[in-house]
Amino acid sequence: MFTQEDLKKDRKDVINKILLESGRGEVISFCSEVLDKRAYFTVDMHGNIKRKKYNYAVPAAVFMENDNEFADYISENLNFTEKIKIEKIGRMTNEDTEEVKKNIFKLLVKGECHFSLRHCKELLMRDSEEFFKMIFMISMMDNTAFEKPLAVYSLKKYFEKFGYSDEALYLTISYLAKMRADFRDFENEKAGEISKEELRNRIKNSIDKYENEKGVEILGYLAALLSCDYEKENIFSNILKKKIDEFENSFEERNEELSNIKKSIYEYLSKEV
Template sequence: MSNDKILTIIKEKNKNEIINMLKTDGKIKTLSFFAEVLDKRAYFTLDNEGTIKRKKLNYIIPIFAFSDDFNYLADSIINFSDLKEREKISDISRLSNIEISKLKEKLMKTLANGNLDFSKKYGKELFLRDREEFYKTVLEFSLLGDMKSLKPLLILSFKKLFENTEYEENVFFLLISYLTKYRDNFYFYENYEKDDNIVEVKNLRESIILNKNLLESMEGLEVLSTLKALEMYDFKNFDKFLSKVNDEIRMLKSLTVLDETAKKLSAAFL
């Protein structure tokens, strides 16, 4: 399908055409077709008056991971596409001469530095050679920052979407682009202090489930997806990550009500 055809579908909100694509080509191929209008050129901007603006996570990958309702998926593509933000996705070259340990190190550094040109290359190579090491690396990176980024949610959704599925460049780019472009706040991680009375993951999850207000808030989704990430792998800095989560919860001053999309996603992480 040509790019002009894709743009026409979005402009005309041609839901039936997208549903036909989903039926014919499947979820991942359809998502790949529209990837160029599902990303943002930047997720963090600062103007000359010092005003900071952050753009929120595009839920399209989580939605595709946890729903098989073609009507809902087609509506989501239309609603989350932004023609003004369209950015051409170029082929990502391989780095097959670099060993796994070096790929992990370079990927972590380039994600932290916001260097998309290289993070996508190191990320692709690691993903193609060892998916589990890729997921562990990007989850570890996501746990360094504050929970508001929802990076763990995005990574875990991508992981579910690509279970038993081949690599798809454009969808992979959507993941790496957000992980790289969204600027993290490492304050809680940097100011970690050991706490012998720290609440364990299981107890923390149960306390959230019992707290209706927190459970039905955006902050609840942030915590639940972060705890799910912590349970995925044997992280070297597990205690530090868990302490950071506890600190962030204690610092909550207000709660944000879940919108309908986030509400559907929250149930997947209980």
């Protein structure tokens, strides 16, 4: 049985041993307290705003084919200075489903992590399809650069592959809540005429162009959009259309070196769409 001190002393060796003995799901669970951040968004009294980047630990567990590359990614992205105690996530069994859904939306928009986790777990346990549909919707309302749709899509695939995990749910919902929302694009967008299937075909016809940072961001949004049918689907489709237009109009052939994790995500999503 390993401890956090063991992990701190020899992170790669400990991760490899857990991987060999118990698999990737146990690696994520064991390392989860040093894979999150206390805050993803901060602003000081001088008006300086800082946003920290998403940790791709959950996507790495799902999309990276090579175990050694997965172990490298996790070991390189542990942060002991921001260690957070992750306790068992409780539930809200006494609330009716509509109240749970209402509170999830309200709490995530406010950036509240602790109680949003309890409500998210409750809805997930009652109706996983409804849970993911709602979380996908919230993620697609947000700034596409934050890659929240990719985070939610990765969580869905994680549960399909490894089963439910408090730690994986925590890492994802923590990011959604703490990376405070920016709804400007959604707020100012109108419903369009283009369908998500038309957008899918458009991307598929030039998929090689999307093997870069911006392309992976767009593919993550498309994967979320294709996952469910949404009330505001025409707005989401129009947001994505404009992002594709911007991307393709400014596209230049370039040798952008993607990280191993981004390559893995691209390779998976390019086949999915």
